[in-house]
Amino acid sequence: MISVKNIQCGYGDIVAVHDLSFDAAAGEVFALIGANGAGKTTTIMALAGHLPPNRGSITVDGRDISTGPARERLQHGIALVPEGRRVFPDLSVEDNLTVGGHTLERAKLATNRENVYQIFHRLAERRSQLAGSLSGGEQQMLAIARAMMASPRILLVDELSLGLMPKMVDECYQVVDTLKRQGLLIILVEQSTQRALDVADQVVVLESGHLAWQGSGDEARTDSSVVSAYLGT
Template identity: 55%
Template sequence: MLALESLSCGHGAITAVHGLSLAVEAGRIAALVGPNGAGKSSTLMCIAGHVRATAGRVVMDGSPLDHLPPHERVRRGIAIAPEGRRLFKTLSVEDNLRVGGMIHPAREFARDRDRVLALFPRLRERIASLAGTLSGGEQQMLAIGRALMARPRLLLIDELSLGLMPKVIDACYEALGRLRDEGLAILLVEQNTERVMSVADTITVLESGETVWRGTADAARRDPSLLDAYLGTAAGPAAEEPPPPR
């Protein structure tokens, strides 16, 4: 569904991502991991049309998106739950969902809203609350819910579990699994390597904008050097070895 072909993008003179290639298919979860500043958010923002590609292409359903603005990409089926969530904090939960669904007729709002509330029942209890008063977990659910209101076929999620409690992370991952099973294509940026390994079909590791590893999650699990070097906490026993003496 989505293909990045030798994609480079950046911010002014800074190249954030260089020559990245990856694909995401319907009903699959692709993960993008790597240290701070690796270029993960820049990649998602480039796919969503907020950051301009400087080389290579973003291809959706076989057509390059080239210079399509963000709202046209939403119409092509791409929605993002961005880093920092960027909710409308002084609007209610319901109105945040309304904004997400604005590309569809107003009379279809209730049906789409109810689908999101079925996925995240906690939001139902907070439907009239201002988004700024929600817990971190509820805000993340709302950010994903708002993206789903556009009825995307490709969902981009940046830092799904960052700062959230384990129970909330469980709820978010359960929802992700359901969306995947319904046929959504998901590109996930995640720091929590244990979670990534358990849910992703493919993994791409970025470091300073360069692709340092790509393959299936199974292959990643079998590659101790990769786990050691880039995915730290998922490395198991090796990560628990004491530091070398000075």
């Protein structure tokens, strides 16, 4: 579905990701792990179109999207759940979802909203509540739900569990599993390596912007170098 070939990207003269390549398919959870500053978020931003690579290519179903603006990513089925959630606190849950589906016709908007509520029951119960009054975990669910309003095929999630209580982390990962079973590709950046490895079908480990390890989730969970470096055992 998505193919990344030899991309290099960064900020000004600072190269944050060097010569990175990987492929990911529909119905997978693809985890990017590594220490702070390893290049995980930079990679997500490149995929989302906010930081186009200055070398290499990103293709979706064979179509090169490397240099297109971020607003065109939705046309290619890509949606981003940014770090920090970034919901609109003074808007209701429902209005936040409407923002996520702002390009849709009214009938499609209503259909997608009800589909989202079928997955996010907690949000359905709070549809009239201001987003700023939700808990951190509920806001994270809202951020995912807002992205899902565009009916993406590829969901980019930056730091899913950051700052959340364990119960809400569990609920967010249940949503990830539901979306995976619906056939979405979820590309996940996660500070909790253990949780990422628990669900990942494919794993890329980044170190200082370089590809340090790549393999299946099963391989990552048993590879001594990955376990010792990122699980502390």
